[in-house]
Amino acid sequence: MKIEGVFTVAVPRANVWRYITDPEVMGLCIPGCDSIEVTGPNTYLASVRIKLGPIKTKFNLEVEVIEEVEPDFVISRTRGEEGSRASMVSADNVLRLSDADSGGTEIYYSSEVAIVGRLGKYGHGVMKKIAKKLCDKFAEDFRKRVENGETV
DSSP: OEEEEEEEESSOHHHHHHHHTOHHHHHHHSTTEEEEEEEETTEEEEEEEEEETTEEEEEEEEEEEEEEETTTEEEEEEEEEETTSSEEEEEEEEEEEEEOTTSSEEEEEEEEEEEEEGGGGSOHHHHHHHHHHHHHHHHHHHHHHHHTTOOO
16 A cells, blocks of 8 residues: 655755654654654664554554665665554655745655555555544644754
8 A cells, every 4th residue: 555645844954854864753743653762773663553443553663764865865664563463564665855845845755555464454445544644643743843843
């Protein structure tokens, strides 16, 4: 399932880059993220709660930054499972930053996501709708934090 979108932040790209590459800031903006831990120069562990219809679950995720070019893009890979191993998720992700016509920064995101197990049984339409809602919430929280100059 492909998830992609674009949002704008009214802050210069160099400033946005500092926030988007700070795992603590990202953790605060990701809906349901309980914790994020740096495990290496390009690796992180995250615990994320997700609600899909009547199912509430928590994923333990490993995130690896594959490539980054400051202040243009970050390519990462996410892999993880529910604590009970009932579902597994993998995603190849791209974040691209570019100068917006308004003087701020345009952020394009794209993920190719695969979910198997009990959550993989949900229909594509339902999963995409939930993913869109989570992405919109992330964009809103990230925009507010960056535009207000908030740190962790």
